[in-house]
Amino acid sequence: MHSRKAKSITGKRNQVGSNVTRVIKPQKTRRIIRRFHHLINKRESICQFLRLNKNLDESNDEKNDKIIRLSIKGDARLSKHYEDGKSQSFNDAMESQLLRLHSLIKNEAKSKNACDLTVMYTLLGYIMNQIDKLGGLETYQIASQNGQLKERGGDTSKLLEKWIRPSFENHSGAMALEIGSLSPENRISRCALFQEVVRIDLEEHEGVIKQDFMERPLPKNENDKFDLISCSLVLNFVKNHRDRGAMCHRMVKFLKPQGYVFIVLPQACVTHSRYCDKTLLQNLLGSIGLTMLHSHQSNKLYYCLYQLQTLLPQPSSFSKRIKVNDGPGLNNFGITL
Template sequence: MAPKKKGPPKSLAAGRPPVLHRVKSISRTATKALINKHHLLHKKKRQALAEGDKTAEAAIDAEIEALGGIESYQEASLQGQRHDRGGDSSRVLMQWLESSFSSSQNADLDSGRKLRMLEVGALSTQNACSKSGHFDIERIDLNSQGEGILQQDFMERPLPRDESERFDIISLSLVLNYVPEPKGRGEMLRRTAQFLRAPGRYIDLPQRAANFPSLFLVLPAPCVTNSRYLDEERLVAIMESLGYVKTASKTTQRLVYYLWRKDRGLEGTRGPFQKKEIRSGSTRNNFAVVLG
C-alpha cells in the first residue's frame, strides 16, 4: 500500500509563502488605499467591539483577512518606505542627530560602544539608522517580517531590570496610530519613558545631551493637524507630563515627525488628559490620546 500523502499544513502561517519573497511592487495610490482601508476596518471593528456586535465584528475580520491580514498592511508599509516614494522616516531622524555624531564626540560614555536603539514596529533592517553605524539596534514587531526583527508586543515586553537593559533612543514610527484605543496610546507613550536611560548619563557630552535619551515619534499628519481631540499643543502637554521635551519636529502633507528628549525634571507636572474636544467640525477625525 502506497504511503499516505500529507495534507496541507494546519497552520495558515506555515502555509503562507515567506513575506520577504514577495517582490512585486504596487503603485503609490494602491499602497495608500490599502493602508487607509486597513485603518478604516480597524476603526469599524473597535466600534463593533464597543457595541458588542459580534456579527459585525466577524464580518470585519473577514474583510481584513480578505485584504491579506496584517501581513498585507505591513507589505504596503514596506512599499511606502522605498526611496523612490520618499519613505524611511529614519532619514529624518538621522538628519536631526547629525550634530550628536560629530568627530569630536565619536565615543559614547561606555568606552566607544554604540548607542542602544529600540525600534518598535520595525519593518526593515536596512533603514537609515541601521546603515548609519551609530546604533546597536534591537528591532521588534507584532508580526516579524524577517530575520533581525523579534516578534514581540512592546506592551508585553518585560520592563528593564537595570540601566544595561535600557535604551538611548526608542523609535515609534507609525505605531501609535495603530493602537486601537486612546487610553492604550497613552499607556504606550508612558511605557517608552520606562525603557530609556537616565538623562544624567550624557552630562559630559553636551551634543549628546541635547538629543539623548529620546523618543522618535512619527504619526500620520491628520492625527495631529485634523483631530477633534488632539493638536500639537495638547500633544506637547501630554509628553511633558511624561518627562519629555520636544527638541525637533517636522510636518509634511502626510506625516508629522517629532524628537522628544527625556527630562525627568518635567515628569508628572501636568495632567490627567481625558478625551476632550478641542476642535469642532464634521471633517475632523477622532484620533485621541488619553493619559490618566
C-alpha cells in the first residue's frame, strides 16, 4: 500500500496525485537546466559528426536510443562501447572528454580508422545515461516551470512586458504566439496587452498546445499572423545551426508588418561561443528584416527584442558558420541562414 504522502525531488513531502507539481529548489533548478543544456549540446555535436542528428527527437529519448542502436546494428564492437557508456555513472574522466569534445571530433574527422568511433559511441551512451538519470525532458520542463514561478523571479517575459507596453497599451486585438511555452501563468499571458496568446510546446501542459513550431501550418492571410512572437530559451534547444536559422526565417513568416520577436538565450550563447556573439546575432537577424530595439544581459541570460521592418531584407551572407572566437572551453552555438 502506498503512503498518503511521497517525497518530491527536493526531499519535501507532497501529496500523491496526478495533478501534483513536483517542486525543485531554485539552486537545483538552475543546475538542472545548465546540465541538461550541456548534455543536449554535446549529444548534438556527436550525432552531427555521426550523421544521426536529422532523425533525433528532443522530446522522445526512447526513440533516440532506438535510432542510435539501429545505426550500429550488426557492429558488435560499437554496440559494446555504446552499452559501456550507458553503464557509466557520473565520473570525471568522461566529463573531461565531453569538455574536450570539439578537439576529439576534429581529430576523429581526420582519422581513417573506424575503431576511433568507439570513443564517440561510448560518450554518446554516457550522455544518454546522464540525461536519463537527470530525469529527461520531463524534469527539464519541471525545472523550467519552477524557474518561471513569480516568487522565484524567473519569468523571462517580465522584461518583455516592460519593453512592449508602450506599443501595445492602445493596440486592441493584438495577438501573440509563445513558442516553447511552459505555463499560462507567466507575464506575457497575464499582462492584458493581447486579445489572445497562443501557447505551444513540444509537450502538452495545462493551457499549452502540443505543437512543433516548425510543423505549424504557414499563415494563409494576415489574420493568421501575430503581432508578437516570444521565443524564450528555445533557439538554444534546437538541434543545429541550420535548423536554428530555419526557425528564425519561419518566425518572420508568422509576423504581421512591424511585428515583434522576443528572443532569450543563455548568456553563454553570445559570450562564450565560437560561432556567435551579440554583434553577429544582430547582423544575422537584420539580414532577414529584423531590427533590434532592446537588449539586456544578466548573469545567466541574454534578452533581445526585434521588430520586423517593411523594407525588403538584404541577401544573406550567413550561410556558413563564422568563427568569431577561439580557445578552450568555448561552445559551438551558432545560427546559419
